[in-house]
Amino acid sequence: MILSFKNLTIKYGDKLVVKDVNIDIPKGKIVCLVGKNGSGKSSILKTLTNTVKMKTGQILLNNEDIKTYNRKDLAKKLAVLPQIYDIPSDIDVETLVSYGRYPYKKFGKSLSPKDKEIIEQTIESMNLQNLRYQKINSLSGGERQRARIAMAICQQPEVLVLDEPTTYLDISYQLEILQLISDINREMNMSILMVLHDLNFAAKYSDIIYVLDKAEVSNVGSSDLIIKEDVLNEVFNIDVAIWEDNPSKKPFFIPLGVLENKENK
Secondary structure, eight states: OOEEEEEEEEEETTEEEEEEEEEEEOTTOEEEEEESTTSSHHHHHHGGGTSSOOSEEEEEETTEEGGGSOHHHHHHHEEEEOSSOOOOTTSBHHHHHHGGGGGGOOTTOOOOHHHHHHHHHHHHHTTOGGGTTSBGGGSOHHHHHHHHHHHHHHTOOSEEEEESTTTTOOHHHHHHHHHHHHHHHHHHOOEEEEEOSOHHHHHHHOSEEEEEETTEEEEEEOHHHHSSHHHHHHHHOEEEEEEEETTTTEEEEEEEEEOOOGGGO
């Protein structure tokens, strides 16, 4: 496994957020975390940047404890894009993408010819040529997200981590971003861990799905093991009709209604 969370427990004060959670991200696979609001999905990702501290557990990157990496070496292997990212509004796209090379810069030195070559390659591969000199605050939500992902790709990481990458985007941009993530995974053999709210998108674009419920991993597997009536009934309290997406052969569901909450019976 390229990235693993071992017996991870997170608490906010006295509140238990996740308990003894184990998550494995195989090399070259897309792994998605799903669950109801407050199930701990984003908190798990935040332990990678130490924004949230684990109470117990261990995170392994290439079988080494993540704590043994210094900040720059970690950034060369792991790129994390949080849901909210504070970007200076007056910079252009090319400058934002160039931030991805900062882990490789030596103190007091400018970008090297190799850095500039990688920035150019990234801009081209992310199809940002026509936007490279536009200010970030002039972009649409989808364009801004594409530029953010380009910055992460410019780090040339082994693992890309995305916290709800389609939030606040309309449906066309959601599809564009998820297809871009799929292309990055396939063409660069990059391992990807992401949180998604839309279960149908998770099923379509993931190799492995982890379902978080009641502070634990309740289910894990491929989409055909997760998009099932009993799982969706139990975890999300919804009644569903399940179909198959003909092109991808992945399951998808249509919600029929909300079930009575067992905890309120």
